Amino acid sequence: MLFWIIVSCVTALLAVALLAPLLRRSATAGGEHAHDVEVYRDQMAEVHRDAAAGLISAEEAENARAEIGRRLLSSADKASKETGVAAKASRHPLAQAFIILVLPAIGIGLYLHAGSPGVPDAPLAARLANPGNDVALLLAKAENHLIQNPDDGAGWDLVAPIYLRNRRPADAANAYRQAIRIRGESAERLSGLGESIVSSNQGLINSEATDAFRKALSLDKNDARSEFYLAFALEQEGRGMEALAAFQSLAKTSPPDAPWQPIVAQHIATLQKGPAETKPNPDAPGNPTAADVAAAQDMNAGDRQQMIGNMVAGLDEKLKSNPNNFEGWMRLVRSYAMLKQADKASDALARALKAFPAEGEQGKQLVALATQLGIKAPEAKP
Structure with missing residues (x-):
């Protein structure tokens, strides 16, 4: 019942809004000449006052009254005619009947046909209580709950993968x-x-994401998602052979029908082609041998990490005896940075810049790499 009362009130208000211009037109029509009539009457009164005060002669007053009177009669006649025309024009019985009767009948008929007047309303709170398959409502419900309960760990666990x-x-x-x-x-x-950090960085795997993946693997050595992204991080760093070994290990330990197998296979195929930018220089010290790569395929994540650490230490020792190797220094600085050994990375950079000064082309590349990795370059001595 309340619904139909509201509908009736809204219909009445709409009808008044539509009728108002038609009714207002008769009150405002003919305003121009009606105003002239008022002006001439004021002028006539002013002439009478001036004549009584002796400001103008009787003859001048008579002439002025005659002229004003003529104009007054003309304007009054025109105003009367316009008012009559406007009054006729303002009578729109068909339009008024259409607004008052037909429009509400059409609106109610359409609602009864297409609407659901018998269905109770569903306020936002009720819809949030039963979101069904509506993800937006589910998130809104969860977010509203978490605003009021920010320490609900289960709620954060729920919304994180949905986000x-x-x-x-x-x-x-x-x-x-x-x-x-x-x-x-x-x-x-x-x-x-x-994975969220990587997605936020447009696919770039930074140190924070790498730390998260390594911690995940330390808790679950079979966490395929972390293995994949750590292998991809090696590929992004240009460490093609290590990345290839990591991807091959993931493919080997994963079920044949695992959903990530196709994309792992794509990375393996790409790395096996050996593009120029990822193919290491075989003469550069510290590169893994074919035997190293084969051995890495059968290692778990911890053993592989230990092997990588040993290789980096070996590269460092070889560069001490043979510092004239630009590619080796680039790899060493990057490796220490990715291993979160900032002091060793900074020390390696300083030694590299002794062999390849910062003002040279190769030295500039070393400084740019350090800036990218967040390593502070040593200050130049005067």
């Missing part, structure tokens, strides 16, 4: 961080955080 699937990586990263803060680290949360 990631809906291409909101920054929100996903924040949700994973909150879940880790409240519920602690797990392989799922850490690898999800790493």
